[in-house]
Amino acid sequence: MKFSISHRTEYVYTAAALESFSELRCHPQNCIRQTVLSHEMILSPSVPIYFYTDYFGNKTSFFSIPFKHNRLIVETKSIVLTHPYPDPLGGVNLSVSEALIIYGFERFELFDFLLPSKYISLLSETKELSSKIFQREKPLIEALLELNQFIHQFLSYAPGTTDISTSVSDLLKLRKGVCQDYSHLMIAVLRSTGIPARYVSGYIEPIKEESSLKQPIGVATHAWVEVYLPNKKWVGFDPTNNTVEGEYHIQIAVGRDYDDVAPLRGIFKGYHGQELNVAIQVERV
Structure with missing residues (x-):
């Protein structure tokens, strides 16, 4: 496109x-x-x-x-x-446990995307969510999609209820926010698991009424999450819309959280x- x-x-x-x-x-x-x-x-x-x-x-x-x-x-x-990115989640037939072992060999290279950052704290609550979703024998891709859907359902899209200073702890209580909040919370759970994740800023094509995506029509700026998979590919997940990154997403910058982008x-x-x-x-x- x-x-x-x-x-x-x-x-x-x-x-x-x-x-x-x-x-x-x-x-x-x-x-x-x-x-x-x-x-x-x-x-x-x-x-x-x-x-x-x-x-x-x-x-x-x-x-x-x-x-x-x-x-x-x-x-x-x-x-x-x-460009089309066919089957971005294909070829990763690993359990969560197997993936974490592979990540362990790349901790130095992925260091920035495994630790807390300015707007993303790793809390007991995010670790609890991690343990529920990322059960060690569960297929990694299944768990990632489950988390994407969970964040989508857990938060309500409500512009004006949060700002850039809203913490992960506050989000867990408010249960509402915008795309940056969905992304920060998802990254917090991923990093609490030991899965490298980074924040992506960009644009998204304004969504048509007949679309299955949930972000309001006319919203053009956007944020989502990229997860580093064991096959050494960064793959985008959009928890605001409960989808993977597609041709309607346009990337601008990546970083640890909003502060970097x-x-x-x-x-x-x-x-x-x-x-x-x-x-x-x-x-x-």
Whole structure:
């Protein structure tokens, strides 16, 4: 599938900012699941943009505006071709116990995705869920799909009830949230089991009314989970929609949790006050 994506972020300052610095992760990834055909970034005010690849392999851009400005507009436009990924869960005929033995030989390489992180705590509650779902003789793939479905049913999709600071502990009590919360909770259970898992940020094609997916129509930004399988492949699971990653998912960045993949972060010098406006469009072309 080919998608046209536009992402416009506008900050309007209460009083003129004297200067600002921003870092962005809004560049779609080139990977086995997708090819970036074009990408451009437009800034207002216009200043030079610099790029680097971060620790997790994400293409990251940054810029500074060393003069007064009343607003900042960042707009990205991309054309991305997603590819079919037939039977992503095939060929892994292992029990949970057998998979954990294999993971043990790769703990050093997978270290970052096995430990707690800024927004993902490993709690007694997540370990209890792990023991119920990931019974040692159960097939690994069966257990992963069961967890994906459990998170989907355990949480209710409720925008505005949580924010980025909402902890895993709070989620277990609230039982509601948005895609980042579904992803954080699923990763917490996976890491409590000893299964490497990472957070994925990206876009999803707005869902049609007749679709079996559950995320609301018109929601374009998205987050899901990638699990490292014993066959050395990262495979995506979308607990918000109780599905595996498909051609309608477009990857932007990966990391330990949301903190590693925030689309835009920065600082400015000036009066404390700003208004944020975001407009995103994902269309099949």
